[in-house]
Amino acid sequence: MKEIELKLQGHISRLTNHTFKFDERVGEGWFSAVYFLKTRDIIKEFRPGTTVTMQFFQKEHAVLCGTDEVLALLETFADHPEQLEVYALKDGDMIAPFETVLTIRGRYEDFGYLEGVIDGILARRTSVATNVYNVVQAARSAGKQKPIIFMGDRDDHFTQQAGDGYAAHIGGTSAQATHAMNEWWGKSGMGTMPHALIQMFNGDVVQAAKAYHKKFPTDDLIVLIDYNNDVITDALKVAREFGTVLKGVRVDTSRTMIDQHFIRHPELLGTFDPRGVNPPLIFALRQALDAEGFHHVKIVVSGGFDEKRIREFEAQHVPVDMYGVGGSLLKINIGFTGDNVELDGEPAAKAGRKYRPNPRLERVILRKKDQ
Numbered sequence: 001m002k003e004i005e006l007k008l009q010g011h012i013s014r015l016t017n018h019t020f021k022f023d024e025r026v027g028e029g030w031f032s033a034v035y036f037l038k039t040r041d042i043i044k045e046f047r048p049g050t051t052v053t054m055q056f057f058q059k060e061h062a063v064l065c066g067t068d069e070v071l072a073l074l075e076t077f078a079d080h081p082e083q084l085e086v087y088a089l090k091d092g093d094m095i096a097p098f099e100t101v102l103t104i105r106g107r108y109e110d111f112g113y114l115e116g117v118i119d120g121i122l123a124r125r126t127s128v129a130t131n132v133y134n135v136v137q138a139a140r141s142a143g144k145q146k147p148i149i150f151m152g153d154r155d156d157h158f159t160q161q162a163g164d165g166y167a168a169h170i171g172g173t174s175a176q177a178t179h180a181m182n183e184w185w186g187k188s189g190m191g192t193m194p195h196a197l198i199q200m201f202n203g204d205v206v207q208a209a210k211a212y213h214k215k216f217p218t219d220d221l222i223v224l225i226d227y228n229n230d231v232i233t234d235a236l237k238v239a240r241e242f243g244t245v246l247k248g249v250r251v252d253t254s255r256t257m258i259d260q261h262f263i264r265h266p267e268l269l270g271t272f273d274p275r276g277v278n279p280p281l282i283f284a285l286r287q288a289l290d291a292e293g294f295h296h297v298k299i300v301v302s303g304g305f306d307e308k309r310i311r312e313f314e315a316q317h318v319p320v321d322m323y324g325v326g327g328s329l330l331k332i333n334i335g336f337t338g339d340n341v342e343l344d345g346e347p348a349a350k351a352g353r354k355y356r357p358n359p360r361l362e363r364v365i366l367r368k369k370d371q
Helices: 024-028 034-046 067-077 108-138 158-171 180-185 195-200 205-215 231-245 260-264 279-291 307-315
Strands: 003-005 051-057 085-088 102-107 148-150 221-224 246-251 298-302 322-325 337-343 362-365
Touching (some): 051 108, 067 102, 102 108, 108 158, 108 307, 108 337, 158 180, 195 205, 205 221, 205 231, 221 231, 231 279, 260 279, 279 307
Parallel strands (some): 221 246, 246 298, 298 322
Antiparallel strands (some): 085 102, 085 362
C-alpha cells in the first residue's frame, strides 16, 4: 500500500485542517455522542492502552467523499496521531456496498470518541457527492454532458456551504452559486440575476438586463425570464435587445404557476401538467427563439429539479442546455458505520460484523500535532 504524507500546509495529496478550519470544541468532545466520551473515560481507567482496529463502511454504490476531512480531523484531534495506523480510500473513489473505506488502528482512548463525528462527515459528504454524480449522469445524453449548477445555498444552513460545495465538486458540478461553496477547491461562485433584481426595475426584464450588463460587462449575459410568468414574451424582448450579446435565458417558473403561453393557447392543455418548468414550455421557448434567428441563446432551467426529473427531460430530448439544481442534492441518504473489528490484533467484532480488508486502501501517515 502506498504511503501518503499529510502536510500541514498546502494541498499536496490530501486536504488538511488548513482548509477545513475545525471548531476547536471537537477536541473537547462537544460534538461526540456522550456514550463515546464515557467509554473513553472508562477505558482510560480500566483498559488503558487497549488497541483496536476500527473500520468504516456504508451500504450503497456511491461516490466517496469526506476522507480528507476525516484524516485532517484525526491529525488535529486524536491523541498521538502519529502512532495511528491509518488506511483510506480517496475522495472521488467509486465504492461498493460494505466496502471498507477507512481503517484506523491504535489505542482506543486516543481516537475512539471521534467515531460518530467521522461517520457524520463521511455520510454527509458522500451523500452530496453521490447525489450530484447521479444528477450529472442523468444530464448526459448522446455523448454530451450538460452542465449542472449547484444552487443549494437556500436549502441548507450557510455554515455547510463550503463542505457541501466541495462534495458537489467531487460529484461533478460545473459551477456553484456562492463563493463559500468553492472555498475548499479554490474557485469562485457563479451567478447572474435573481427575481429581486427584476423587481427593482418594476418587472422590466430588459431594463434589469441592461443594468446588469453595464455593471458586469465581462459576464456571460444569462437573463431570468419567468418574473412576469410569460417566458416566451420576455425571452424575445431581451433577445431582440441584446442579439448576440445574450448568451442564455433561465426559466425558473414556480410549480404552482401556469405560464401565459398556455393561457394564450388553451388548445395545448389537457395532455400534460402545465405547471412550472415543463417540457412543452421549453420546446415552445426554443421554437420561438429559433424562429427569430436566436439559435445561439442557451436555455437554463431551474426550480425543483432532481435526478428523476432531469432523466424525464432528457428522455424527451427537451432542448435544455444547462440545469440548476438545489435542495435535492443535499438529501442525506447514505449512512456510514464505524465498527471495532479487532482487539489487540485479534478478531473481535459484534455479531454480524468482521474485519473486511480492502486492497484499494492507501496508507496515510499522520504527523504529530506540533509539526
